[in-house]
Amino acid sequence: xxxxxxxxxxxxxxxxxxxxxxxxxxxxxxxxxxxxxxxxxxxxxxxxxxxxxxxxxxxxxxxxxxxxxxxxxxxxxxxxxxxxxxxxxxxxxxxxxxxxxxxxxxxxxxxxxxxxxxxxxxxxxxxxxxxxxxxxxxxxxxxxxxxxxxxxxxxxxxxxxxxxxxxxxxxxxxxxxxxxxxxxxxxxxxxxxxxxxxxxxxxxxxxxxxxxxxxxxxxxxxxxxxxxxxxxxxxxxxxxxxxxxxxxxxxxxxxxxxxxxxxxxxxxxx
Numbered sequence: 175x176x177x178x179x180x181x182x183x184x185x186x187x188x189x190x191x192x193x194x195x196x197x198x199x200x201x202x203x204x205x206x207x208x209x210x211x212x213x214x215x216x217x218x219x220x221x222x223x224x225x226x227x228x229x230x231x232x233x234x235x236x237x238x239x240x241x242x243x244x245x246x247x248x249x250x251x252x253x254x255x256x257x258x259x260x261x262x263x264x265x266x267x268x269x270x271x272x273x274x275x276x277x278x279x280x281x282x283x284x285x286x287x288x289x290x291x292x293x294x295x296x297x298x299x300x301x302x303x304x305x306x307x308x309x310x311x312x313x314x315x316x317x318x319x320x321x322x323x324x325x326x327x328x329x330x331x332x333x334x335x336x337x338x339x340x341x342x343x344x345x346x347x348x349x350x351x352x353x354x355x356x357x358x359x360x361x362x363x364x365x366x367x368x369x370x371x372x373x374x375x376x377x378x379x380x381x382x383x384x385x386x387x388x389x390x391x392x393x394x395x396x397x398x399x400x401x402x403x404x405x406x407x408x409x410x411x412x413x414x415x416x417x418x419x420x421x422x423x424x425x426x427x428x429x430x431x432x433x434x435x436x437x438x439x440x441x442x443x444x
Contacts, residue, residue: 200424203228206277207423208270210260210317211286213240216336216384218247219416220283225250227420229281232273234258234266236286260286260313263320270320278328281423282321284314284335284358288351292396295349303350310354311361318365322374331374332423335362339382339438343403347396355380359434366432375431377422382438384410406439 207224211217212233221231225248233255235241241255258269273279290306291298314335325331340348341355359378366376383400401409418437421427436442 207281261308306350
């Protein structure tokens with residue numbers, strides 16, 4: 175005798191599972207994405223997901239060695255790369271022109287960044303301070319300035335700026351990084367409003383500490399301090415971050431712009 179109640183439950187579970195799978199897939203076919211700092215960490219995982227969803231991906235990274243490693247790891251016909259220092263506008267503009275000469279840029283992920291030293295503000299060297307801001311904040315500005323005009327021309331674009339919970343809260347002993355990421359958040363809100371009357375969305379994501387190589391730039395004491403502020407009590411997984419970025423980069427995000435999406439495990443209160 176057939177147990178219909180069990181059949182119904184199994185059917186509902188199957189439908190739910192199918193919906194979960196479909197919800198995690200985004201159509202990025204015929205889209206070209208530029209990902210800065212894409213040779214490792216967040217950028218690398220975002221690149222892999224974009225490729226799986228059908229996009230063409232161009233990785234910009236200053237680290238040529240890591241770039242070559244990335245290509246070998248992914249080995250995809252839709253993946254290309256260019257050694258670009260995002261803090262140098264001329265190089266960014268040149269790399270942009272190289273792409274739009276034969277294609278278009280639909281998606282920009284501003285992910286390149288460094289933490290800088292762990293030190294009190296008054297002990298920070300001017301060189302270290304300027305370097306952190308030049309890459310994290312000026313680099314984001316340079317890429318947006320170079321690419322946005324082509325997005326306006328095509329009346330389409332999705333820009334995701336990777337900021338940090340440090341830009342909201344301000345981490346002690348990380349004044350340069352906190353200041354730069356706060357600037358990225360403000361830039362996102364301003365640019366998003368400037369482009370709100372077009373089919374271009376500009377959003378930022380504010381992750382807490384994650385399992386990436388950027389942690390190697392910080393002292394163990396500082397990492398422990400940051401982790402103690404996360405109610406979930408663990409590091410952010412790279413895949414969790416890239417899933418959020420994928421939605422923000424897709425056509426499914428048709429309304430949200432000039433916004434900040436928190437992914438800090440409960441750390442941020444706004």
